[in-house]
Amino acid sequence: EDVTLQLKWVTQAQFAGYYVAQAKGFYEEEGLNVTILPGGPDVAPTQVIAGGGADVVVDWMPSALAAREKGLALVNIAQPFKSSGMMLTCLKESGVTSPADFKGKTLGVWFGGNEYPFLNWMNKLGLKTDGTDVTVLKQGFNVDPLLQKQAACISTMTYNEYWQVIDAGVKPEDLITFKYEDEGVATLEDGLYVMEDKLADPAFAEKMVKFVRASMKGWKYAEANSDEAAMIVLENDETGAQTETHQKRMMGEIAKLTAGSNGALDEADYKRTVAALMSGGSDPVITKEPEGAWTHAITDAALN
Amino acid sequence: MIWVILSLAFWAGAWAANVRLSHSAMVQSRAGRLAVPALFGVTILVVWEGMVRGLGVPGVILPPPSAIAARFGAELPTLWADFRQTFVKGALSGYAIGCGAAFLTAIAIDRSPFLQRGLLPVGNFVAALPIVGIAPILVMWFGFDWQSKAAVVVVMVFFPVLVNTVAGLAASERMQRDLMATWGASYWQSLLKLRLPAAMPFVFNGLKIATTLALIGAIVAEFFGSPIVGMGFRITAEVGRLGLDMVWAEIAVAALAGSAFYGLVALIERRVTFWHPSQRV
Amino acid sequence: MKDTLNKDAPVIEAKGLNLVFQTADGPVHALKDVNLTVGKGEFVSFIGPSGCGKTTFLRCVAALEHPTGGSLTVNGMTPDQARQARAYGYVFQAAGLYPWRTIAGNIRLPLEIMGFSRAEQEERIERVLELVELGGFGKKFPWQLSGGMQQRASIARALAFDADILLMDEPFGALDEIVRDRLNEEVLKLWARTEKTIGFVTHSIPEAVYLSTKIVVMSPRPGRITDIIDSPLPKERPLDIRDSREFIEIAHRVREGLRAGHGDEV
Amino acid sequence: MKDTLNKDAPVIEAKGLNLVFQTADGPVHALKDVNLTVGKGEFVSFIGPSGCGKTTFLRCVAALEHPTGGSLTVNGMTPDQARQARAYGYVFQAAGLYPWRTIAGNIRLPLEIMGFSRAEQEERIERVLELVELGGFGKKFPWQLSGGMQQRASIARALAFDADILLMDEPFGALDEIVRDRLNEEVLKLWARTEKTIGFVTHSIPEAVYLSTKIVVMSPRPGRITDIIDSPLPKERPLDIRDSREFIEIAHRVREGLRAGHGDEV
């Protein structure tokens, strides 16, 4: 049975579980033939699945819920990531010591569906993002705005961009970070989503059960064998741009985020995410409580 | 299905009407010459709408023109702000600086065949550098606001204008140059009175190519970092939230602005090079 | 012969002039060993088969080509110096008007370059347009005129600034016989009035004989002078002088010269 | 009047022909009320000042322009039908050779289009190249030839496919007198041999008189025929017929006709 998985970003340890499951033959054991499509800045997983280019996608919940409200009925079938790895990383020399200092500063943010947690946080802090309180910079693919001091803070992931800043020669003690988890504004990250209408087909649901089961096996293996997982990812990187040290370190950080999850979505986390997204000030990401945006049916079948 | 058939029927009808129109006396008039491409454009929109509806293409993949138009109407202030940021600040300033610099450079190297022989191949090489590679670098250098967009535009328009202007400065006929020589005209006199006028058709060729490059350059550069306003910014942001109708509204603005800009330069060209045979039809 | 015209030093003096063009297919010997002396106020016609170097010689005189051998002086100076002294009015084989300027604008161009005052420009444009019978066409653009009218405009342009030496390369090639006759008369009148030195290329034997004080017959490959005929015709020449015995005799001699040069080439 | 030449029905017959060009500046009356009958095997020259409509008339005959009034038949058909019957050989005012074809290739072009066999193509090319004295130049490209040679090549091209009607628009304008004389003789020979009907535009009075059985004198704005002169000269014409009394008389009449037409316009 063929399954196509569309990732949210380029091949890296963030998606180690899937690559491990494939390399270790976990998918094969389930009788699945899985194709993993890497993503990138120009790939919107929601659009790919809407176009029928993938059976299942990895996406962040805010963007998936926003798409659902736009009429694209995505359903969360599993949530391998328990906690959020997103944070704002600031240069100490910019004078930021706490969120109270954001006022008047320039902050770098990812757009393209990743801006919601940030906007929600700023709303909570009572800071306007239209340039009156903070100046928002749509940051590109890299950490240059911080290194060039074009921004006081930029968005980073604990497992990736933060280390690029460090690799660039900035010392950890020159930096100050604000994790979304710690600020109480975290939203759910990498989950698995499928189309609602397809899920109604029992054969497809069955296939997804197998897929989730094998994927979670992959994740747990990756958590336990961090370095091996990183090497597997490296082998799958077609661009040849990844480095071993970076991926090993990333895998270590990723393991911390997946640690708390057995794959099933925690309803409390879901509620928290929805509440955060609906409170988004004048421009909430979603306007009404989503219905049927997640199911335990797959994970229940897969994990028992 | 009915939508598909209707739109195909409309296509056939419009095509027949256009063929008729273009052979009638109407085309002699200005209105007639505008009617044909307008009808063609309307046909594209109707077929698009019919196909999207008839084949049930989801709006998150390709929205129908009606939805785009509705969003366009609803978001005019945003579109205007984006247009000002990207087109007026980024593209226009870059266009002016880039074309101006290229023109002056062309005149500067005009006297030196040595420089021309050396600079043009290197210039062609630089012009072949893909903008998707240059844009991130320039954003890193010039910051994320419009200045870096203008810089990208400058890089993009510089060489086409330079190459065309240099070619144009060599375009005067030998006999015309010889005439200047028999009158003992100075370098500047023959530049001003002969070679620049003769170069104008070429210069405008470059200027016209540069108009389309300018807008594309400014938008693309925004993909690599921008403030939270601008056409490129809006496109990335809206793609992420599946606001495809807004994306297409921005694309429509880009196409309208680009075509208008091109048309304006073509109009100026008509005024300036009225004497050229290609303008005399 | 009419040596009295050579009032003082020769205006154009070519001694053993040679010009070889280096082309991709090898050298082309365009002028070989050309010796010619032209005095002030002379009217010299050049005649010869296509490709024999008539244009090339005129271009050398105007410093548009540089001889590869021999010496050439104009008013005792090098051709380049003479050009800087604005000694030349040149009418090319094709009209060569600038399409972005009106007829008047074209005639004004050399006047602007030579720094004539605005008023004088207007006055001169008016005058030469009348001379070539184009009065009233000053505001037209070149492409709005027929070929013959364009050619006349280019003659007017060369006359406007009163150069000492007028070089004309088949100026009347595109005109019909009647207009040609009329313009021949005009040129003769102008020449008689102003004592300009004129170099004139033509393919027409009657025209050459009618206009010139000196007819230079050339032959091609490599271009050289085969005959120089000093005309005994008087300075006043009504059109019917063309039926005179003297005229017919000179024409005959020119034709013979041409025929001889044609031996090797069609 | 050599009416004997009109063996049967007229080849070209124009009755009250009018042609008005609609231009941006208003209408241009290029041909007004032109009446002309040309019999088979006649050699008709058109002469008149620049812009009088000579080219336009020839173009009407060849169906390249369509009259706005009056009637015009060619071999009893409309010009368009005659063109479809491939009745014309046309030599344009400029040589108009295709630069990407050799001289032979240029001459082959109409033969290809008219579907001659390969062997016959070769044979004809050979023959017409000899005729215009370009034997051996078949493999050259046009720009490798002088202007005069190019013009001869374009004449060869028009002769290659033996059209009944040969229309030539100032074919010898770019040539010097000697070559011109020689080609005039050739054309006459060709005409005498083949009994083609020839329409011929020229600015040269002697040329018109020397070649034609009929000389059409035109005057401009609006273009009309002012005189039609049937030549009494015999069909065999040595070059020195030009010194004969008859010749000079006809030339005189043509010149008078031209001068009259020139009254209003230069």
Place this chain on the structure above:
Amino acid sequence: MNRVLPVLTVIGVIVAVWYAATVWMNRTWVYDQAARDGVEVSFAQLVPATLNQERPVLPAPHQVVTELVKSTFGMKVTSKKSLVYHGWVTLSATLLGFAIGTGAGVLLAVGIIHNRAMDLSVMPWAIASQTIPILAIAPMIIVVLNSIGVQGLLPKAIISAYLSFFPVVVGMVKGLRSPDAMQLDLLRTYNATGSETFAKLRLPSSMPYLFTSLKVGIAASLVGAIVGELPTGAVAGLGARLLSGSYYGQTVQIWAALFAAALVAAALVALVGVIEGRVLRRMGMAR
């Protein structure tokens, strides 16, 4: 070969300016690091420190060249770190796209000159099509093609074709219209058909124009192929190389990929130029 010296001179000047700029643009970083470490740097220390940074704002020329050479010749061509491998991926999409774009452009041009309705209606829209930011619609094209089952090389080639057809249309229309009235009239006197006129007059006379636009078109194709690589997950190709270099802040890698792209473009343009020379010489149009 009288070009070599001028080109070398210009390159020499550029390299010199580049080195100076390298020192200038990278100096902030050196000073900042020094300030963080609390030490002073002299100019003599500054220069070497700016020329060999791992993440320079502007890499020094020798860094780029080293990287270029290393990733071109320094490894197996099948390696994913080899520029030859990535260059080939891009090149294949470029060539396919160029073929499609040229074909479409020529056909469109033929339509335009033979059909007045097309002439009037297509040109303005062809111009408008080029003002659309391709980078914005490339992802949509990929998704739409994907949904009808087209994957792999073709979607990239289509984006590449989108950029290259325009110059070809413009050049071909100009070229096919370049015969003057007299040349056309000549064929009418032979009563030549439309297709004979096309084959024997319009097509040959359009050749110089065609080649000029092919040179523009093939460079545009390359840019299109690179742009097309980004929304396909950017897994391989020079575009992927640019992007991943950018994403991981590997400035030197970006510059190397950039130069590789320009070199490929230059080589392609030169190749078209050689073919142009051959063809035109055979046709007798090159003098």
